[in-house]
């Protein structure tokens with residue numbers, strides 16, 4: 001894949017350092033990924049942390065993903081021996097996760113868990129759902145760093161961490177992360193370029209039906225006209241009647257990221273998005 005981006009804000013570097021130091025004092029960690037793209041939204045820290053403690057996996061935004069594909073992902077991860085669940089973190093049923101918490105808790109104290117993942121995957125929504133929306137942050141835990149916030153839930157103490165994005169992620173992966181709201185188009189060339197690649201991805205991945213279903217727009221004969229066709233359909237016009245590309249791109253990508261386009265999955269265990277992304281170069 002093409003060259004590397006340099007976007008790695010300081011707080012993410014700090015978060016990585018804090019989290020690895022903290023892992024020593026924890027019993028397990030929950031990695032949060034987006035159910036629409038579980039490979040793309042994997043945390044760059046997962047393998048490092050997984051060597052230290054058991055890693056549980058939560059696929060959030062399952063309400064926005066294709067249910068059959070999500071079931072395949074769960075089978076896939078469980079076949080690797082991982083505890084894995086898929087849920088709508090804002091409204092989800094947490095019974096299964098809570099059951100795992102009580103099963104894993106030591107007899108003499110609460111289970112200590114970290115929640116981590118790349119930006120905007122739903123870490124806070126998951127944490128709030130697990131410990132209860134009104135849970136207040138509790139202070140330092142004896143013998144454990146005071147530099148982070150702990151939240152007390154039934155049988156567990158949970159610590160949040162800042163979203164950490166792979167500093168080495170290539171530009172195409174970063175674009176794909178914009179499609180699900182986990183990265184920002186302004187660091188990767190703007191809305192037009194992110195949206196153009198999204199349409200190309202849908203075309204190549206046989207996923208154009210989501211666009212047709214939502215807005216009644218058919219694929220153009222030439223992919224170069226796809227964004228123009230969509231932009232016109234959405235009424236994103238500049239004075240004089242030409243398409244306002246940035247606006248069209250923003251409306252399209254926002255519709256994807258927020259789920260207003262309908263349920264879709266960008267990848268399945270047997271067809272990872274990375275294979276289509278490589279074809280976009």
Ligand SMILES: Nc1nc2c(ncn2[C@@H]2O[C@H](COP(=O)(O)OP(=O)(O)OP(=O)(O)O)[C@@H](O)[C@H]2O)c(=O)[nH]1
Pocket residue numbers: 060061062063064087088089090117118119120121122123124125126162163164259
């Ligand atoms: N539809 C849907 N939206 C969700 C779900 N989980 C989170 N969201 C939304 O996704 C957005 C990001 O959620 P957060 O919980 O703030 O994500 P985060 O990972 O804590 O974000 P950072 O702290 O910025 O890294 C918010 O608009 C949430 O309402 C989910 O399961 N389903």
